Amino acid sequence: MAFVSSGYNPDKPMANRITDIGPRKFDEFYPPVIAKNKGKWLYHEILEPGILVHVAESGDEVYTIRTGGCRLMSVSHIREICEIADKHCDGHLRFTTRNNIEFMVDSKEKVEPLKQDLLSRKQAGGCYKFPIGGSGAGITNIVHTQGWIHCHTPATDASGTVKATMDVLFDDFTNMRLPAKLKVSMACCLNMCGAVHCSDIAILGYHRKPPMLDHEYMNKMCEIPLAIAACPTYAIKPAKVTLEDGTEVKSVSVNEPRCMFCGNCYTMCPAMPLADDVGDGIVLMAGGKVSNRISAPKFSKVVVAFIPNEMPRWPTMTDAIQRMVEAYAADANKYERLGEWAERIGWERFFEKCELEFTHHLIDDFRDPAYFTWRQTTNFKF
């Protein structure tokens, strides 16, 4: 393959350079019905799962078909999306804040052909390319992170856990039987790139072993002071180490009981890897929310301390998630989010109803505010 220059001249990086222009302006991209009725919408209705109509003061309508997206998306797939949008939507579309694809048309007649077209497209293994759903009181797409596709600190894979989970939750993507929306999110390490800390159900990758110390290379590959400074719990100290061959090298030692397995040291110093086949796995959290509807936003709570990585389909994890969804579906009141339900029935009942074991790991012992999560009233259920 031959190098093809874009026009950029490495010797004169500033020549003809364009910077600081920002993104394209949104109004270049609005479909006409949106541009015309922006700010003048009257109401909406969900006609069937994944199909919405919004009605404007002008009487105009916009029909939206929401389809599930793998946010890890090839250009071939994007081109297919464009082909559909060209065919049905005058060349417009949008993505949602949860990585679904929305195809919009401006009249009811256009809905059915678009719908049929979308559902007819399948991948070789039988998966839908464009499943319709993710609206109303159901489960929408899982927002997730990089996982083993692109990051250096994941404790699990993102795309894989998400595919496995969406497959078992698929009926609730295409349906609206739940008491309220149920948002599932995924993040592959405790940096939690996303809003998993406020999701109805959250899948989190977590390490459980302190970093390995590549003593021989420590001082070659890393700025030792930076590695030491990176540790939030001050677990890393400088150390002199004698290698097998008798040479003494500068390295570090880790006070293991203080280590919270955060991987910050590895980010600063490649000689401190902490990934581990059995140490790493999944933490499940539940009961968070973001909206202010009825109750304030809430953080998700840890409900399963650890589930091993079981590739390729993480069955123990998806079973636990399904149990939570089913217990919630069976027991919550209409409009009640999962966390509101858990608080109403009490977490002691949540664990019972979801058939999850309560272990000591779930009791907060991290810093001062831990104390506020302990039970400080006789108001509990036997």
Next chain:
Amino acid sequence: MAFVSSGYNPDKPMANRITDIGPRKFDEFYPPVIAKNKGKWLYHEILEPGILVHVAESGDEVYTIRTGGCRLMSVSHIREICEIADKHCDGHLRFTTRNNIEFMVDSKEKVEPLKQDLLSRKQAGGCYKFPIGGSGAGITNIVHTQGWIHCHTPATDASGTVKATMDVLFDDFTNMRLPAKLKVSMACCLNMCGAVHCSDIAILGYHRKPPMLDHEYMNKMCEIPLAIAACPTYAIKPAKVTLEDGTEVKSVSVNEPRCMFCGNCYTMCPAMPLADDVGDGIVLMAGGKVSNRISAPKFSKVVVAFIPNEMPRWPTMTDAIQRMVEAYAADANKYERLGEWAERIGWERFFEKCELEFTHHLIDDFRDPAYFTWRQTTNFKF
């Protein structure tokens, strides 16, 4: 006055010594109706403010008249209590957990004479000796601490503030018009000897100036290292100081912005007094509770950051307390405690309705958990 020996011999302290016998056993002191029906009470009724009847399975009844007590009580006053108890109650009585005196009789006929006797007893200035009340949905006695009567760190007086407050709240001591019980408590410094941290309304003495440094005497009167160690905010450091006469002495310095005026240093070191006529005064707190009824116990919240000490009757303070009581009485639902009411209407409304100014001092800025008290939802009222 001549020394009269009890029998104790200072030269032989162990001779004939009696120790570790503990308190008198409770059952020596039960009135017969209590001894007989203990554990077999069926129900109670408050016949009128301060007068209760408890009915036992046996059909026996015990009538209790609760009277207000100054817990700072002379032996002359106690003897008068005994005189009443001998006359009406076969020589028995009890004190409540809030320093009221309870006279118990075993039949209804005995109530009226006892009541008349109690109410007939007044002090020279017209104060009741034995006001009857403090029951049901009213205001009972204020639990309090030592104040200027006996402690070395008070920022206000206890008995004085309590007398002033009970005088303005007296109608609610003898009445039961409130939505629920309203407990007022008092503590004269931030050690908070009592349960003011969980009271519907709490009066708290608070210092606002760091300790004075009696450099000349510091090293003579104190163990400087102990003074330094006593400071919870690490504000005290050792220092060398040159006195007016040129001598250099060992002393301490205080990092004033770090000082939280807790007086721990003064407890350890008399050369660091912090009492001040204008610096000291009152903090008002509100909205705490202890019972688990309907809602969990709650801490009181600071609602007025500072009120100067206004001896002898603290009118600014009692006015603010009265405004809270009246706003609560007017607006709360039946059975709703003050803190439950404030949370239901929102603290923004509480300050309005009680006509209290909201100042920046009331925003928590003490350590990490402060953050949990900030508003983290759009659910607020304009």
Next chain:
Amino acid sequence: MAKHETPLLDQLETGPWPSFVTDMKREAESRAKNERNIEYQIPQDCCDDLLGVLELSFKHGRTHWKHGGIVGVFGYGGGVIGRYCDQPEMFPGVAHFHTMRVSQPAGKFYTTKYLEDICDLWERRGSGLTNMHGSTGDIIFLGTTTPQLEEVFWELGHNLNQDLGGSGSNLRTPSDCVGAARCEWACYDTQAICHDLTVEYQDELHRPAFPYKFKFKFDGCPNCCVASIARSDLAFVGTWRDDIKIDQEAVKAYVGGELPPNGGAHAGRDWGPFDIQKEVIDLCPTGCMRYEDGKLEINTPECYRCMHCICVMPRALRIGNDLGCSIFAGAKAPILDGAQMGSLIVPFIKVEEPYDEIKETVIEPIWDWWMEEGKNRERLGELMKRQGFQKLLEVTGFKPDPRMIQEPRTNPYIFWKEDEVEGGFDRDINEFRKHHQR
């Protein structure tokens, strides 16, 4: 004629509430008169001088007491609070004015005989002023001189069969609610266990072996009339595990307006006719009640035992039969890290003499841990915060229970122990490097 002018204090001698000033003056006068020819063992004018020093504080807005140093009775580390006046020449009667804490009887019932004996003793050997009672629960003897401490202690022990209470880094005098003695809601005998533990742990109460103070309080039910859950290192709160007993006829009587709701507690205002739906069913925090066709139902497993329905209809609803208590640990006042409410460590335990299970499986393992690990001046609640709830589970062997938490942790920062993780923490970096180049 009063020894000191007290123009400010005098203004507290009017108004309806009893005046402590009038009462102190009464005692001052009684001492001045000394009609019974008592051999006062401390200055006869101590009450006058106390009024004087208090007036001065009212004038200055500052206390006139100094820290009391360490005074006490031989062999005990607590029970006495030393106190000196910072104007001893002006107020010689209270120049030394130590407080003694006298261990009150559980339930605070008294005979007049006992109180009179107490009064006689304290009038002779102290100021004749008391607190009935101190915030912890003791009878407080307010103000005497150092030489009198041993004398008072001797007389208490020899003549009144009465010991001192706690102060310092000791077990503090336990206290309780009136409970079964006169309350229909007591789930265990608060007086019995309060007394038993006080006597059992006399050594801990008198001789400082703890990192800091330690308090027991006993509440017969979740109404918490002695505020145990807010201010004791171990709070014992009565509870039950079975059904609330319902008398359907009495329920109807409440509904029909024949019985006053809440035992008449709201009689001071016309709240309108009793509405069981609004006042009970809708306020039940768990929504576990139903009133239909004149029948009240409670779905017991969902009930919090919050007492509300029972309080509102005491003649219709009664606590269950399977009685015991819940134990909460670590409550304390705010200094320093903010107040702590007690945290549930034992959801249910039977309260039966001789209380061996409570002593041996709860109190003593916790004390052992705290005495081992607690820093100087660190309360149990602070140790729990510092070392974590898990540590308390470890030292007691209690099973983790979701009842112990209000909600699970929101942070995933679980500090896994090496023995909990398959393969442990030791790994071979060179093995790893075979699969992951540097």
Next chain:
Amino acid sequence: MAKHETPLLDQLETGPWPSFVTDMKREAESRAKNERNIEYQIPQDCCDDLLGVLELSFKHGRTHWKHGGIVGVFGYGGGVIGRYCDQPEMFPGVAHFHTMRVSQPAGKFYTTKYLEDICDLWERRGSGLTNMHGSTGDIIFLGTTTPQLEEVFWELGHNLNQDLGGSGSNLRTPSDCVGAARCEWACYDTQAICHDLTVEYQDELHRPAFPYKFKFKFDGCPNCCVASIARSDLAFVGTWRDDIKIDQEAVKAYVGGELPPNGGAHAGRDWGPFDIQKEVIDLCPTGCMRYEDGKLEINTPECYRCMHCICVMPRALRIGNDLGCSIFAGAKAPILDGAQMGSLIVPFIKVEEPYDEIKETVIEPIWDWWMEEGKNRERLGELMKRQGFQKLLEVTGFKPDPRMIQEPRTNPYIFWKEDEVEGGFDRDINEFRKHHQR
């Protein structure tokens, strides 16, 4: 024929949900075929190798990526995430595999023309794999080599009028909810301000001058469809100050069952006939609604604008007319001190172009403070925690408002400043000693 065997990944090619594996294979195959004769600027088999490396991770349970060091485009401090494979010999196609963040248009509307241009560019100069979109909101170009970074950037700027997004200690790419473009509840134009601030603060977005990352997110109403309150340093959430507009006829239509509650969101189950009392009035968090005699009333001053009633009856209830937003500061993910939700710092502000008030009285004073006082890697929320909410009030000049707190402080530890206390802190100890002896 695939370059690597992927038996584990192959098992993710069945089931109803779209398979990312199938999609990656599709791209791998498309590159292998290269029907359009593209001059691939990075290894043609990069998608094959990415499948291979992922299969290996599925086998080992460990990632095979190393930290990427600092790579980027000249003059920018962000927009690129460097990444190297730890098995470059086995997977040369992804040995260097850097990500580029491309600033998405507000609202995430696109024309197919634009997307196709993007695809053409990325197919030539990168892996042909993207994320639509990243968690912050950017279009993610997944994987290219270092030499291609400048080339892609050049083409984006010159041919597509398109800039990179943020990474590093910069302003991150702002993002918004669909808002007024297609939602009846938008209280301000989220796209307009999102775009305006992104353009206004390009320098802050591209050139690291901050202590750490900083995020803006724009939600048109309290439903928070872009989760601003949970994950942005400054969250702008639409709100209003006047009455909710009520169409009483439409209310009746809901009550009569003619209109589906919640816009049909609950159609998947038979929840029984709509009960306005149970489903709306009783669930209103403030109890400020009443439905009597066929008329719905809302007591506006008590309303939280929580959206519930509006969500349930979108054709009957509409947001008010006095529109603006509330601003929340400091939300962030848990690392390190636990997650933070945004805290209310501006209860109400108008959102009107050119947004001067928002920029000059909110954003910039806060940035000045944070740049002055923030430690390295300290988010705004952490600075607020460390220096206290009062400090934020000081630097912005906002008036303290009870709306800023959920509840007042429970501890009395107010750190009074010397100038707030009469007489200041300096006192004469000898003067004091005249009244208080040592």
